[in-house]
Amino acid sequence: MDKKIKQSLIDIVGEENYTDSLIDMVSYSYDASEHRHRPSCGVWVKSAEQVSEILKLANREHIPVIPRGAGTGLCGMAVPVSGGIILDLSHMNKILKISIEDRLAIVQPGVIYAELDKALAPHGFFFPPDPASEKVCTLGGNVATNAGGIRGAKYGTTRDYVLGLKVVLPDGRVMRTGSNTMKSVSGYDLTKLFVGSEGTLVVITEITFKINPKPTATTTALATFDKLEDAGRAVSQITYSGILPRALEILGRHTILAINQNTDLNLPEVDAMLLAETDGYTKEETDYQMKKIIEVFKKNNPKEIKEAKSEEEAAELWLARKSSYAVLARIKTHFVLEDVTIPMARIADMLKGIEAIMERHNIQIATFGHAGDGNLHPQILYDGYDPEQVKRKEAASAELFQLAVELGGTLSGEHGIGLSKAPFMTLEHDPVAMDVMRAIKRLFDPNNILNPGKMALEA
Amino acid sequence: MDKKIKQSLIDIVGEENYTDSLIDMVSYSYDASEHRHRPSCGVWVKSAEQVSEILKLANREHIPVIPRGAGTGLCGMAVPVSGGIILDLSHMNKILKISIEDRLAIVQPGVIYAELDKALAPHGFFFPPDPASEKVCTLGGNVATNAGGIRGAKYGTTRDYVLGLKVVLPDGRVMRTGSNTMKSVSGYDLTKLFVGSEGTLVVITEITFKINPKPTATTTALATFDKLEDAGRAVSQITYSGILPRALEILGRHTILAINQNTDLNLPEVDAMLLAETDGYTKEETDYQMKKIIEVFKKNNPKEIKEAKSEEEAAELWLARKSSYAVLARIKTHFVLEDVTIPMARIADMLKGIEAIMERHNIQIATFGHAGDGNLHPQILYDGYDPEQVKRKEAASAELFQLAVELGGTLSGEHGIGLSKAPFMTLEHDPVAMDVMRAIKRLFDPNNILNPGKMALEA
Numbered sequence: 001m002d003k004k005i006k007q008s009l010i011d012i013v014g015e016e017n018y019t020d021s022l023i024d025m026v027s028y029s030y031d032a033s034e035h036r037h038r039p040s041c042g043v044w045v046k047s048a049e050q051v052s053e054i055l056k057l058a059n060r061e062h063i064p065v066i067p068r069g070a071g072t073g074l075c076g077m078a079v080p081v082s083g084g085i086i087l088d089l090s091h092m093n094k095i096l097k098i099s100i101e102d103r104l105a106i107v108q109p110g111v112i113y114a115e116l117d118k119a120l121a122p123h124g125f126f127f128p129p130d131p132a133s134e135k136v137c138t139l140g141g142n143v144a145t146n147a148g149g150i151r152g153a154k155y156g157t158t159r160d161y162v163l164g165l166k167v168v169l170p171d172g173r174v175m176r177t178g179s180n181t182m183k184s185v186s187g188y189d190l191t192k193l194f195v196g197s198e199g200t201l202v203v204i205t206e207i208t209f210k211i212n213p214k215p216t217a218t219t220t221a222l223a224t225f226d227k228l229e230d231a232g233r234a235v236s237q238i239t240y241s242g243i244l245p246r247a248l249e250i251l252g253r254h255t256i257l258a259i260n261q262n263t264d265l266n267l268p269e270v271d272a273m274l275l276a277e278t279d280g281y282t283k284e285e286t287d288y289q290m291k292k293i294i295e296v297f298k299k300n301n302p303k304e305i306k307e308a309k310s311e312e313e314a315a316e317l318w319l320a321r322k323s324s325y326a327v328l329a330r331i332k333t334h335f336v337l338e339d340v341t342i343p344m345a346r347i348a349d350m351l352k353g354i355e356a357i358m359e360r361h362n363i364q365i366a367t368f369g370h371a372g373d374g375n376l377h378p379q380i381l382y383d384g385y386d387p388e389q390v391k392r393k394e395a396a397s398a399e400l401f402q403l404a405v406e407l408g409g410t411l412s413g414e415h416g417i418g419l420s421k422a423p424f425m426t427l428e429h430d431p432v433a434m435d436v437m438r439a440i441k442r443l444f445d446p447n448n449i450l451n452p453g454k455m456a457l458e459a
Numbered sequence: 460m461d462k463k464i465k466q467s468l469i470d471i472v473g474e475e476n477y478t479d480s481l482i483d484m485v486s487y488s489y490d491a492s493e494h495r496h497r498p499s500c501g502v503w504v505k506s507a508e509q510v511s512e513i514l515k516l517a518n519r520e521h522i523p524v525i526p527r528g529a530g531t532g533l534c535g536m537a538v539p540v541s542g543g544i545i546l547d548l549s550h551m552n553k554i555l556k557i558s559i560e561d562r563l564a565i566v567q568p569g570v571i572y573a574e575l576d577k578a579l580a581p582h583g584f585f586f587p588p589d590p591a592s593e594k595v596c597t598l599g600g601n602v603a604t605n606a607g608g609i610r611g612a613k614y615g616t617t618r619d620y621v622l623g624l625k626v627v628l629p630d631g632r633v634m635r636t637g638s639n640t641m642k643s644v645s646g647y648d649l650t651k652l653f654v655g656s657e658g659t660l661v662v663i664t665e666i667t668f669k670i671n672p673k674p675t676a677t678t679t680a681l682a683t684f685d686k687l688e689d690a691g692r693a694v695s696q697i698t699y700s701g702i703l704p705r706a707l708e709i710l711g712r713h714t715i716l717a718i719n720q721n722t723d724l725n726l727p728e729v730d731a732m733l734l735a736e737t738d739g740y741t742k743e744e745t746d747y748q749m750k751k752i753i754e755v756f757k758k759n760n761p762k763e764i765k766e767a768k769s770e771e772e773a774a775e776l777w778l779a780r781k782s783s784y785a786v787l788a789r790i791k792t793h794f795v796l797e798d799v800t801i802p803m804a805r806i807a808d809m810l811k812g813i814e815a816i817m818e819r820h821n822i823q824i825a826t827f828g829h830a831g832d833g834n835l836h837p838q839i840l841y842d843g844y845d846p847e848q849v850k851r852k853e854a855a856s857a858e859l860f861q862l863a864v865e866l867g868g869t870l871s872g873e874h875g876i877g878l879s880k881a882p883f884m885t886l887e888h889d890p891v892a893m894d895v896m897r898a899i900k901r902l903f904d905p906n907n908i909l910n911p912g913k914m915a916l917e918a
Binding site: 099100101102103104123124125145146148152153156157159160169173174175176177179180181182183184185186187188189190192193195196197201212213214216236237239240241242243244280281282284285288289341342343344345373374375408409410411412413414415416417421425428429430432433434435436437439440443444455456 | 582647695747892
């Protein structure tokens with residue numbers, strides 16, 4: 001980093017909040033994806049004013065600025081591919097306000113998801129999107145990537161809960177969007193434009209979330225199916241049945257096999273396992289919904305159906321699903337967790353397509369995911385030190401995206417585009433839509449300083 | 460309309476779908492607001508291709524184009540203040556697809572809200588936002604204004620259900636946004652940018668909606684309160700109580716008095732009436748939630764509490780609320796229905812402020828609205844033929860907006876900005892946000908042909 005610029009940054013954030021030490025630069029070089037690139041320096045910021053000063057400087061000097069929360073992103077959105085300044089927001093970690101009577105929470109972007117959940121719990125409230133990385137990930141990152149989670153089928157994603165933002169534009173100007181009200185239609189919805197924009201348009205320095213009262217009853221059950229088609233049909237019929245499970249998860253055969261090879265869970269080795277959970281305030285309500293689901297299971301040739309009789313039994317049913325990611329991650333030296341999402345009725349087609357891709361490229365893919373909203377996570381396992389396997393992994397990934405789009409789906413349900421899926425944006429979006437996205441990027445950030453290289457915005 | 464341009468329009472849509480007759484021009488000169496201005500001509504379009512051809516022509520010739528559905532907007536968004544071409548989308552009224560298993564419906568913009576609801580009913584599904592004009596309003600208009608309704612407290616607004624759009628840009632290019640999946644984070648959320656943009660950025664020619672299974676049980680109750688503060692506190696405490704009523708409506712004293720003077724309903728003449736409805740799949744669930752609400756009512760000095768024992772009784776309880784708008788609309792020659800929205804805990808403050816504004820300007824304001832999401836509808840009644848009253852009405856409106864913003868609220872919860880609230884945009888939005896909205900407008904529509912004059916985008 002140029003000496004004069006380094007001094008300017010130190011003048012803004014203070015010596016103790018500036019770093020260009022090798023260990024920090026290595027730490028900032030990665031996130032939860034396979035991408036790596038070192039920045040020139042990092043700064044811990046404390047306020048929108050500091051962010052504004054830094055962006056003014058970076059904009060004048062054309063230096064990339066990469067906003068970063070906890071770095072749990074799976075697609076490289078926090079990786080500084082062109083170097084530059086890591087804008088570390090993790091110290092802006094205050095919950096500024098919880099107003100139950102107004103049904104909202106106002107937070108700084110560095111607050112960890114679980115901290116907000118903990119603060120809401122005594123009031124009987126919760127923040128419904130529930131990313132798997134909840135104990136680590138920051139709410140700013142959740143907003144920047146429109147994070148989802150297991151409860152998405154019923155409760156949607158982060159986007160549905162962001163009421164307003166305070167943001168800093170690349171030229172340093174600060175503005176507020178939205179409002180602290182449950183609904184508003186007053187000018188363009190800039191709030192929602194920034195949700196999921198992966199730090200490429202603005203830096204988020206404050207978030208107003210809508211929060212929900214937490215349902216107090218749940219019912220949990222699972223079913224296994226020897227045939228994929230039966231499980232796929234069951235998912236469609238559950239939607240038809242007129243209820244919305246709060247979770248409807250799926251584990252594919254290769255995930256089940258991998259879990260059995262690496263744990264003592266002893267799952268039945270079937271094509272697919274479906275795990276359903278209903279919620280409400282009364283046992284009658286959750287049981288009524290579960291009855292509908294069990295009826296559907298029964299009609300579709302299940303090998304086995306298990307209903308939890310207690311919270312402990314429910315936790316047991318969740319064990320296989322909750323361990324999937326970690327178990328699979330340990331099998332090979334490397335893995336990539338994909339995130340394709342399709343119309344729900346195409347789940348069986350997608351899973352069959354994945355089998356074909358596995359065979360065609362001789363690579364291991366284990367799939368699990370959120371059947372209730374069509375969001376599948378094929379986890380590709382490979383040896384990253386073997387260039388041949390890396391090549392096969394890349395070919396398989398490309399075909400996964402191709403297939404999802406062919407089935408009427410999208411590249412990403414909840415992880416975002418970042419670097420990993422940037423080359424595939426044109427598969428999903430028509431040239432006009434790409435033009436418009438790029439024009440919006442240029443409008444906000446003419447010098448392309450904010451998180452450059454992401455989302456195919458530069459081609 | 461210039462003869463050559465008229466001929467070009469006829470060439471695009473056919474003679475029978477072009478009009479410049481006086482009676483049509485008068486019909487197109489208004490909507491449900493107090494604004495009036497005649498266009499030069501109108502065209503009924505059938506396809507995105509026709510819309511594209513018309514926009515290309517208009518863009519070349521710099522002619523305003525005003526997209527129009529049913530003209531039920533309350534803020535003048537469909538009024539052609541600068542003349543030009545009315546682009547009438549009401550003939551694009553096909554429901555293109557209902558896929559229950561994928562939980563979505565694809566419609567053309569001219570489909571009437573109630574038609575979609577009717578088509579979904581046999582499947583046990585519904586489209587949750589429920590604008591009061593449901594039997595007349597078009598879904599394209601619902602999307603363009605982000606329409607809300609009585610179920611907003613629990614189910615949100617139109618925005619929460621739009622998954623994807625097909626739109627035509629002002630230069631005639633056609634593009635798709637979003638996807639037919641329950642969730643997606645793939646590039647900028649252009650879909651949500653267009654929801655609520657009031658026809659100023661693009662013309663919507665196809666909409667993909669998320670739909671919901673319809674809860675089969677409801678419980679309804681109302682309470683009256685002699686003191687406004689008690690009703691306000693009850694609203695806050697209902698939120699605290701940990702449940703989400705699907706409707707929580709409020710009628711203020713002047714609405715109650717006006718209903719009594721103009722109907723045989725004989726309501727108790729109190730400061731406020733609250734009407735609550737809970738929903739679910741089982742009686743146990745809706746009763747459990749209503750019990751919480753009744754407990755709150757009881758703690759806040761109610762004059763009377765009525766619980767419906769049957770569907771007929773529930774309909775009776777709804778009668779006063781459902782008749783409010785129409786009863787009030789008949790009292791004076793003119794009225795304007797405002798739409799201010801505030802944090803829920805400020806409802807009593809807002810209602811008291813409205814009383815003060817009434818007295819200060821010696822004008823009648825009757826308020827009702829959606830307490831459950833802080834959205835109040837003060838209906839100002841006046842004689843529009845008396846310039847003195849018109850002046851007082853305008854002063855009162857301005858103070859309403861001022862007060863809402865002071866209380867942390869927004870100009871509009873569900874009706875939009877249009878012409879009526881354009882002068883007040885800078886009250887709510889900071890100069891940077893106004894700059895950004897205007898820059899986005901110029902980016903999409905550099906010749907300012909799409910619905911010019913609305914939303915304060917030109918200053």
